[in-house]
Amino acid sequence: MHERKVLTFCIFMLIILSSTFSSYVQFSYGAYTKAPLSPYGPTVNDDNLTVExxxxxxxxxxxxxxxxxxxxxxxxxxxGIVKRVLNGQIQDTPALDVSVANSIERGLLGIAVSKQPDGKTYVFLSYTESGDDADGSDVEDNVDPSGNRLYRYEYVNGELINPLLLFDLTAIPPNERGEHNGGKILIGPDNNVYFIVGEVGGHRTQAQNIGDGPEPNGLGGVLRISQDGGIVYPDNPIFGEGLPLNVYYAMGIRNSFGFDFDPLTGNLWDTENGPTVADEINLILPGFNGGWSEVQGYFDQNLLGREITSVDELVTFGNGKYTDPKFVWVTPIGATALKFLNSEKLGKEYANDMFTGDINNGLLYHFTLNQARDNILINDTSLGNVALLADNQVDETTENLPLIFGQGFGGITDLQIGPDGYLYVLSYTGALYRIVPISESTLPKNQPTVANQNETQSAGSTPVVIAGIKGDQSYSPNPISIEAGQTITWYNGDSISHTVTSGQDNDGDEGAEFDSNAIIPNQQYSLTFDDSGEFEYYCIYHPTMVGEVIVE
Known part of the structure; x- marks a missing residue:
């Protein structure tokens, strides 16, 4: 049973009404695709570093x-629990337990700690508050959530107390899916609170660049307020006067699970999830308009396929301005956390560089910036051909290789730099890791280990290589013929996760016969076919990937 604390005093509350929904909806697999941990544990591709x-x-x-x-x-x-991890031990008594709606991407989502000059410790939390004081009632009983809310608490003697409601945004989605809630929180270099919010299941307002749509409702952007809930620069708002325009720092954002300030310039960067195309990394200057829901990826390519020829066709408020992303994955990876390493503890070569994670593949990526620190610069590495990344875009999934810094973490949900200067990696699987120099670790280095697609051949298994997103050539060989009682082992030779799922996309029986779940890069899945027949299969993440097994 949860104890729901009543808000006794609210300095600033933003009540959001529902909005209309465009008939154009694209489904994203990112919310549903989560990489498992590698059976060999997470590793990094630097011989001088290890993972603890x-x-x-x-x-x-x-x-x-x-x-x-x-x-x-x-x-x-x-x-809905905030747990304290002290010296590597999860404490028995939680700091807080709140009631959350938790369908798909709803739940307890973001946290930021802010130490005050008077000795107080503020903790900011964002969560989808339950509509009836029970966790998951939106799933089990179809109870609408109360809202996506941002609270400020005080941390006192191991507990979070004195909640102060700062934002109250709608959590009711037009498409009836509890997705695209965002929820990450930052304390900026200006000591203000930055809160990134998604479009919440397909809201279509002027903040999503629908010119004749409803007025902005606080969704689909970065919101900024002071730590006590006040308007920042009330006489000089970025987008316009009056709520909610005067709290927007950026808009035109579909959904994000990570953002951070560059420690050298103070500029804000984020990752953004595309639908079936175009995950992005963006430089978010004040007034940023990311173009969603009319543009995703670079404007001149517009991978959404919209008939839009000029940025002037996008909605503009005040000092708002459309800006192209700085990096694009054409095939989404489920980009999540983004963090700058404001430390030399992993080596001077990584100081102030950008690291990002993903949920789909359990990969950790490393980026450097150019001298002006206003764009991403792909440096030469030993892992792949960087010439293919000269356009700052991953067109084919194998182009990812030079960017990969670590793997095997399971879906990554957060990255932080600890007071010790090391990089911490949080995995949805329930584990928390730290990357440190080998010289600082008491543990032996966990070497990158991959499954050998030839190992099972000697045991009588027939190998199939997952070669990438190549239609009916994605699985090689295809089709493949075996006799009843034989085993096939699929080896993932691509740089992103795939599945081997029986059936075809949207046929109603997907996965009824077999389903591998996520096969992360360099790992494998084996299945024995006892019965004769023809078995179609595909990748549930990338449905154009199709194959067939013929059992004689």
Whole structure:
């Protein structure tokens, strides 16, 4: 049973009404595709660094924030619990337990700690508040959530107390799916609170660049307020006067699970999830308009296929301006956390560089910026051909290779730099890791290990290589013929996760015969076919990938 605390005083509340919904909907697999941990554990591609496990046993953790050295608060999406991890141990008594709606991407989503000059510690939390004081009632009983809310708490003697409601946004989606809620929180270099919010299941307002749509409703952008809930620069708002325009820092954002400030310039960057195309990394200057729902990816390509010829066709408020992304994955990876390493503890070569994670593949990516720090610069590495990335776009999935810094983490939900200067990686699987120099670790280095697609051949298994998103050539060989009782082993030779799922996309029986779930890069899945017949299969993440097994 949860104790729901009543808000006794609210300085600033933004009540959001529902909006209309465009008939154009694209389904994203990102929310549903989560990479498992590698059976060999997470690894990094630098011989001087290693990965240490700090703790495990968390329940779908989404975000973390440091109270101090070896002292971390972690949010759990499904349970609404804020847990404290002290010296690697999950404490028995939670810091807070709130009631959350938790369908798809709803839940307890974001956290940020802010130490005050008077000795107080503020903790900001964002969550989809339950409509009836029970976790998951939106799933089990179809109870509408109360809202996507941002609260400020005080941390006192291991507990979060004195909640102050800062934002109250709608969590009711026009498409009836609890997705695109965003929820990450930052304390900016200006000491203000930055809160990134998605479009919440397909809201279509002028903030999503629908010219004749309803007025903006606080969704689909970065919102900024002071730590006590006040308007920042009330006499000089970025987009316009009056709520909610005067709290928008950026708009035209579909959904994001990660953003951070560059420690050298103070500029804000984010990752953004595309639908079936175009995950992005963006430089978000004040007034940023990302173009959604009319543009995704670079404007001159517009991977959404919209008939839009000029940025002037997008909606403009005040000092708002459309800006192209700085990097694009044509095939979505489920981009999540983004963090700048404001430390030299992993080596001077990584200081102030950008790291991002993904949920689909469990990969950790490394990016450097150009000298002006207003664009991404792909440096030469030993892992792949960087010439293919000269356009700052991954067109084919194998182009990912030079960017991969680590793998095997399971779906990554957050990245943070600890007070010790090391990079911490939070996995939805419930584990928390830290990347450190080998010289600072008491553990042996976990070497990258891959499944050998030839190992099972000697045991009588027939190998199939997953070659990438190549239609009916995605699985090789295809079709493949075997005799009843034989085994096939699919080896993922691509740089992103795939599945081997019986049936065809949207045929109603997908996965009824067999389903591998996510096969992460360099791993494999085996299945024995006892009965004769013809078995079609495909990748549930990339439905154009199709194959067939003929059992004689």
């Amino acid at each position: 496990k700090i703790t495990e046993g968390l329940d779908f953790p989404t975000s973390m924030s440091f109270l101090g050295n070896n002292d971390i608060l972690v949010t759990e999406k499904e349970t």
